[in-house]
Amino acid sequence: MEIPPVARICEAIEVAHARIQTDFADINPVVAVNKQMRNYGIPSDVMTIDCLKSGKRILLVFHDSQPDLASYQFCRRDADPGDEFESIPLQSLTEQQLYDWMKDTFSRPH
Numbered sequence: 340m341e342i343p344p345v346a347r348i349c350e351a352i353e354v355a356h357a358r359i360q361t362d363f364a365d366i367n368p369v370v371a372v373n374k375q376m377r378n379y380g381i382p383s384d385v386m387t388i389d390c391l392k393s394g395k396r397i398l399l400v401f402h403d404s405q406p407d408l409a410s411y412q413f414c415r416r417d418a419d420p421g422d423e424f425e426s427i428p429l430q431s432l433t434e435q436q437l438y439d440w441m442k443d444t445f446s447r448p449h
Contacts, residue, residue: 344401344409345372345384348432352386355437359445366390366445388437389416390445397440399432400424413444 352370359366373385382403389396398420400410409432410424427436 341406343384344406344429345386345399347429348386348409348437351432351434352388352437354434355441358434358438359441363442363446365392366441367392368441368445388441390441391416393445393447395444397444413440 356368356370359368367390369387369389369391371387371389373387376383376385384401386399386401387396388399394416396414396416398412398414402408402410405426407429408426409429410426412420412424414420
């Protein structure tokens with residue numbers, strides 16, 4: 340059985356999350372995986388990385404039809420995401436990339 344794309348980055352997000360918590364006392368990201376889109380016939384999983392303090396969010400979408408890519412967007416928790424997403428090869432979604440995104444996105448002022 341093939342490992343779903345969202346599951347393939349779980350270890351990287353765990354390590355990046357732990358590093359952020361160690362390096363930045365004021366950033367405590369909350370990571371969640373949502374598979375609810377499948378209930379509506381959309382073969383995709385969503386991962387959110389939220390910073391409760393700043394209200395910022397990193398949104399990652401993993402489409403079954405593109406198992407080697409992730410779509411992403413930097414947005415706010417209190418607003419619907421926009422229509423424009425960037426894409427990144429799944430192999431580039433490393434622990435360092437995720438760490439850098441959290442550091443750069445969540446440590447900047449509103």
